[in-house]
Amino acid sequence: MMNLVIPGVLGIAILMGFLGFLLGKILAIPLIVIAVSVTLLLVYDFYLEIKAARGNGK
Numbered sequence: 001m002m003n004l005v006i007p008g009v010l011g012i013a014i015l016m017g018f019l020g021f022l023l024g025k026i027l028a029i030p031l032i033v034i035a036v037s038v039t040l041l042l043v044y045d046f047y048l049e050i051k052a053a054r055g056n057g058k
Contacts, residue, residue, distance in 0.1 A: 008046050
């Protein structure tokens with residue numbers, strides 16, 4: 001279980017830091033909307049994977 005959680009959270013944190021830096025430099029509204037949408041989908045998918053790994057996937 002922790003084999004999935006620790007690298008997942010670390011990867012999401014690194015991605016959010018990179019996107020925050022990138023979006024702060026570019027400041028284009030369409031790019032911000034796309035990046036936030038994709039990040040929210042990533043976090044939701046990670047949540048579903050953790051839930052399935054715990055046996056509560058149904």
